[in-house]
Amino acid sequence: MGKKWYLCWIGLLVFVLFLAGCGNDEDASGKGKDDSGNEDGVTIKFHTWINDDAGKWDKVVAAFEEEHPEINVEVEPLVENMSNEEYLQKLDLLASSGEELDVMMFSDVTDLSKRADAGLVAPIDSLIEEEKLNIEEEYSNSSYPKIDDSYYGLPGKMVTMLVLLNKDHLDEAGLPVPTDWTWEDYKEYAEKLTKTEGNTKRYGSYFHTWPDVYFILKLLGKQENSSIVNSDGTSNMEDPMLEETLKLRYDMEQVDKSSVPLSETLSQKLDYRQQFFSESASMIPSGSWMVSEWGAFTPDFTMAWAPWPKNNEEGPSYTEIGGDIFSIANNSEHKEEAYTFIRWMTTEGMILQETWIPTWNNSDLNEVLDNIIATTTNPEAVDKESLIYTLENSVPGIRSYPFSYLTEAYNEFNTEAELYLLGDQDLETTISNAKEKVQAVIDENQK
Structure with a gap:
C-alpha cells in the first residue's frame, strides 16, 4: 500500500511540474513568448566582458527586440571590471562545463582562433551565403574573422x-x-x-x-x-x-x-x-x-x-x-536567431550604442564621432x-x-x-x- 501511495505521489508531482512548465514564458527548448504572447519567441544568451554602463545593453537590446519581437536577448556580462582576460577565463569555464551558449564576443581574431580551434565557435558561412552577404563590402578592412577560409563571426567596433x-x-x-x-x-x-x-x-x-x-x-x-x-x-x-x-x-x-x-x-x-x-x-x-x-x-x-x-x-x-568580433557558439540551438542578432548588432546596434567606432561601411564617421563624443563626461576634452x-x-x-x-x-x-x-x-x-x-x-x- 505504501509503495502504491508513493508512486501516486510521484506521478502527481510530475504532473504538477509539467503544468508549471507549460505556464512559463520559456520552456526547456529556449522558446518563450514575446510581449504579444507569441509562442514562437526564442531566448538567446549573449556573453561579453563589456559591462552595462559601457555597453548600454538595456537600450540596445530593447531596440533589437522591438524590431525582432520573436527573439529575446539575455545579456550576461561575465565581469564588471571590463577585463577581457578575466572574461575569457570565465567563458572557457562555462564552455568546459557544458553550458549552452549562443552569442559571445572576442576582442580580436587571436582570441577567437583559439576557441574556434577548440570547437567552441561555429562557422557561419552558410548563414552568410543564405543572406548573400559580402562581408568585405559591408564592413571596413579591419578584423575579418576568417580562419581556414571560413568566417567565425562578424566584426563589431573598429x-x-x-x-x-x-x-x-x-x-x-x-x-x-x-x-x-x-x-x-x-x-x-x-x-x-x-x-x-x-x-x-x-x-x-x-x-x-x-x-x-x-x-x-x-x-x-x-x-x-x-x-x-x-x-x-x-x-x-x-x-x-x-x-x-x-x-x-x-x-x-x-x-x-x-x-x-x-x-x-x-x-x-x-x-x-x-x-x-x-x-x-x-x-x-x-x-x-x-x-x-x-x-x-x-x-x-x-x-x-x-x-x-x-x-x-x-x-x-x-x-x-x-576590432571586436561577435560569434555564435557551436552548441547553440538557435544559430539563425543568434545570427540575426549579431548582424543587427554589428550594424544598427553599433550606431545606437554611441560608444565605439563601427566597422560597418554604411556608418558616417563624422556623425558617429559627434554622437560618441557627446556621451562622454567632458566632450570639450576631445x-x-x-x-x-x-x-x-x-x-x-x-x-x-x-x-x-x-x-x-x-x-x-x-x-x-x-x-x-x-x-x-x-x-x-x-x-x-x-x-x-x-x-x-x-x-x-x-x-
Whole structure:
C-alpha cells in the first residue's frame, strides 16, 4: 500500500511540474513568448566582458527586440571590471562545463582562433551565403574573422592603433600635434614632454604590458609580416624591427628617463588609463577605443590623436586595425536567431550604442564621432580634428594568420623581453633566447 501511495505521489508531482512548465514564458527548448504572447519567441544568451554602463545593453537590446519581437536577448556580462582576460577565463569555464551558449564576443581574431580551434565557435558561412552577404563590402578592412577560409563571426567596433596625446602638455612645450612622424620623432617628443622637477613631475611616454603591442611597436608599423609568426607559420623573430623596438624602449626608459620604466609599471601595477588621464604621462600608444572609454576619469585637459609613428620617413602610416568580433557558439540551438542578432548588432546596434567606432561601411564617421563624443563626461576634452585626421590617414597593414598558439608564442617572447627591459639580460641574449623559444612553440603546434 505504501509503495502504491508513493508512486501516486510521484506521478502527481510530475504532473504538477509539467503544468508549471507549460505556464512559463520559456520552456526547456529556449522558446518563450514575446510581449504579444507569441509562442514562437526564442531566448538567446549573449556573453561579453563589456559591462552595462559601457555597453548600454538595456537600450540596445530593447531596440533589437522591438524590431525582432520573436527573439529575446539575455545579456550576461561575465565581469564588471571590463577585463577581457578575466572574461575569457570565465567563458572557457562555462564552455568546459557544458553550458549552452549562443552569442559571445572576442576582442580580436587571436582570441577567437583559439576557441574556434577548440570547437567552441561555429562557422557561419552558410548563414552568410543564405543572406548573400559580402562581408568585405559591408564592413571596413579591419578584423575579418576568417580562419581556414571560413568566417567565425562578424566584426563589431573598429580599433585603430594610434597615439593619444595630452595637447595641453604639447602646447606648453611648444610642440605641434603630429600628423606624419617616426619613432625617432616620438622619442624626441617624449624627452621634451618629460618633467623631472617640482610638483608636476611627469613622463613623456607610457608603454603598457601587452606583448603583442608594446614589445613589437615597430613591427606593427609594417605593411605586412607585423606579427612574430608569419601567415605561412614560419617565425618572424629575425625581423630587425623587434630588436629596434626593444632598444627604443630601453633607451627611453633606462637612459633618457622619458618613459615610465617597466619595473615601475609591474611593481605598482600601473594602468594605462590612470597614467594618461592623471597626467602622469603625456603620450600613450593605444587604440581608438579610448575615444570614449575613460573609466572613472573626467579629463580637464584636451586630448589629441596622432597616427602610429612610422619606422622611416617614407610611405604611409601603416598600423594595426582590428576590432571586436561577435560569434555564435557551436552548441547553440538557435544559430539563425543568434545570427540575426549579431548582424543587427554589428550594424544598427553599433550606431545606437554611441560608444565605439563601427566597422560597418554604411556608418558616417563624422556623425558617429559627434554622437560618441557627446556621451562622454567632458566632450570639450576631445580634439576631434586630430582624431578624424588620424583615423582617415591610418592605413591597415596586412594581418598575419591568427594561429591559435600565437598567444603562447607572445608569452615566451614577453618573458625574454622583460628581462632585457628590466636590465637583467643583454639584448643579444634576449633576441637569441626569444627566437629559440618562439620556434619551439611553432614546432610543437605544427606536429
